[in-house]
Amino acid sequence: MQLSFLRPLYDRPGPWCSVYLDASANTEDAHPALDLRWRALRDELQRQRADVASIDAVERVVRGHDPMAGDYGLAVFATRGRVVLSEYLSAPPLRDLAAFSELPHVMPLLAQRGEQVAWVRVLADRTGADAMAISAGGVPRRSHVQGRESYQLRRVNPGGWSQSRYQRAAMEAWHHNAGDVTAATVELAEKVGAEVVVVAGDVRATGMIAAQMPERWQDAVVRTDAGSRAGGADQTLLDDITVQTIAEVADQRITAALDRFGMQEDVGAGLDAVVSALQRNQVENMLIVDDPSANGQLWIGPEPTEIATDPRELSAMSVTDPAKVRADAALVRALVGTDAELTVLGPDEAPELVDGVGAVLRYVDASTPGRGNG
Numbered sequence: 507m508q509l510s511f512l513r514p515l516y517d518r519p520g521p522w523c524s525v526y527l528d529a530s531a532n533t534e535d536a537h538p539a540l541d542l543r544w545r546a547l548r549d550e551l552q553r554q555r556a557d558v559a560s561i562d563a564v565e566r567v568v569r570g571h572d573p574m575a576g577d578y579g580l581a582v583f584a585t586r587g588r589v590v591l592s593e594y595l596s597a598p599p600l601r602d603l604a605a606f607s608e609l610p611h612v613m614p615l616l617a618q619r620g621e622q623v624a625w626v627r628v629l630a631d632r633t634g635a636d637a638m639a640i641s642a643g644g645v646p647r648r649s650h651v652q653g654r655e656s657y658q659l660r661r662v663n664p665g666g667w668s669q670s671r672y673q674r675a676a677m678e679a680w681h682h683n684a685g686d687v688t689a690a691t692v693e694l695a696e697k698v699g700a701e702v703v704v705v706a707g708d709v710r711a712t713g714m715i716a717a718q719m720p721e722r723w724q725d726a727v728v729r730t731d732a733g734s735r736a737g738g739a740d741q742t743l744l745d746d747i748t749v750q751t752i753a754e755v756a757d758q759r760i761t762a763a764l765d766r767f768g769m770q771e772d773v774g775a776g777l778d779a780v781v782s783a784l785q786r787n788q789v790e791n792m793l794i795v796d797d798p799s800a801n802g803q804l805w806i807g808p809e810p811t812e813i814a815t816d817p818r819e820l821s822a823m824s825v826t827d828p829a830k831v832r833a834d835a836a837l838v839r840a841l842v843g844t845d846a847e848l849t850v851l852g853p854d855e856a857p858e859l860v861d862g863v864g865a866v867l868r869y870v871d872a873s874t875p876g877r878g879n880g
Contacts, residue, residue: 507621507848508642509841514590515583515610516810516842523551523560524611525582528598531573544568547604556606559587567592581615600798609806609835616838617796617850621756625702626695627748628687630711631735635687641698651690684714691715695723701755702726704748706733763791763849764856766866774867776860777802777833778815784840785811788867791847792837795855795862802833810843837863 515522525547529540544565551561563584571580571592579595591610595618605611622642629636637649695703703719703726705712716729728751733744767774774783781804783789805817807825813836814820817828841848851859 507616507619507850509616509838509846509848512591512612512838512842515612516839518585518590520585520608520610521556521606522608522610523556523564523582523584524603524605524607525551525564525568525580525584526595526599526601526603526614527568527580527582528577528602529568529571529573529580530577530598532576536573540568543602547602550604551606554604554606557587560584563587563589579618583610583612585610607831607835608829609831609839611832611835612838613796613832613834614798616848617798620850621759623702623752623755623759624698624700625704625748625752626691626698626700627704627706627744628691628715629733629735629741629744630684630687630705630707630715632683632708632711634683635690635707635711635715636735637687637691637694639694639698639700647694647698649690649694651687684711685718687711688715688718692720692723695726700726702728702748702751704728704730704744704751706730706744706747707735760849760851760855763793763866764851766791767793767864770867770870773870774865777863780837780863780865781813781815783865783867784813784837784844784846787811787844788869789841789844789846789865790868791849791866792841793849793851793856793859793864793866794834794837795851795853795859797853797862800834800862803830804833804836805830806836806839810840813837813840 527543527547530536531540533539548561548565564582567582567589568580574594577598579598580592581595581599582592583590593615595615597618599614599618603611603614624640624642626637626639634651637651639647641647691703691705694700703723705715705727706729709731712729712731716727719727728747730744730747732747733739733741774780774789780789780792805814805820805828806812807820807823807828812820812823812825814828820828838848
């Protein structure tokens with residue numbers, strides 16, 4: 507998981523208000539229920555002595571956000587009277603939560619986000635296509651492509667000497683339109699860095715589009731005849747195929763990270779080893795088991811790599827006033843500050859991961875814990 511979207515949270519000093527809230531608006535009493543939930547969280551922030559300006563800033567987002575259909579949640583992070591990051595959650599959080607702490611409490615957001623796969627979906631017919639794309643950060647893009655050819659889009663059977671000419675004209679028009687759709691699809695895929703390109707709709711159109719995709723995109727293409735551009739068409743099957751394809755890519759990414767971790771012969775396993783590797787800017791991808799009950803702590807200094815299990819280590823780094831913070835918050839800050847990635851695992855995906863944490867390393871040398879000195 508790329509974490510660059512969190513960078514604004516670490517470009518500003520704390521302390522931080524972190525709020526997770528069920529904001530579902532699918533019942534008649536949704537507004538009163540939201541009000542009650544927010545009041546409880548506001549009281550909790552006040553109990554933790556959060557500053558009024560930051561609480562008010564969070565409240566403006568909670569009360570002023572655009573409601574979504576169905577069940578969903580909000581995650582909001584504010585400091586010194588300003589909301590720095592707010593995100594919709596695709597489902598309500600496991601529980602409403604409010605925290606006032608030195609670092610933002612981002613782990614629930616990352617666990618719920620999971621692996622973000624950038625994708626493009628094109629729903630095509632012989633006249634053009636409707637396309638949408640989602641970046642790894644969840645930013646949507648949409649495009650409507652009208653093919654350049656509108657004459658003779660159906661192959662006809664008039665008989666006589668003109669039949670083959672009409673057939674060729676129809677095929678050429680389809681090819682031209684498919685080429686226009688392909689060009690637009692490639693442009694979208696490049697903009698979002700797509701790992702999945704679903705090409706759906708009319709069988710003839712999807713075949714032409716898939717065939718014209720550049721070689722570098724061929725492995726990302728998934729072709730299906732599900733879906734239709736016709737008004738009122740049921741897109742449920744197409745949605746299911748899209749979600750399944752994205753999930754498969756996410757699972758493959760997690761499996762690859764676990765495989766790479768397993769090849770390191772126990773290097774980078776456990777909290778002590780991961781902290782030491784973060785101090786050295788060695789971590790390429792940290793693996794962590796999602797445990798909402800986790801309450802471990804670490805010590806930090808002002809810089810992302812100033813992280814330790816013992817404050818005396820930071821004293822040796824000339825840190826004069828170490829702060830004690832949530833372990834997962836400190837680990838994520840270090841990952842963001844060193845441009846490392848994060849893989850969040852379910853308890854059943856890595857049941858034997860020492861301390862519930864490990865790291866795929868950028869490099870290994872004699873000083874790496876677990877490597878030994880030989």
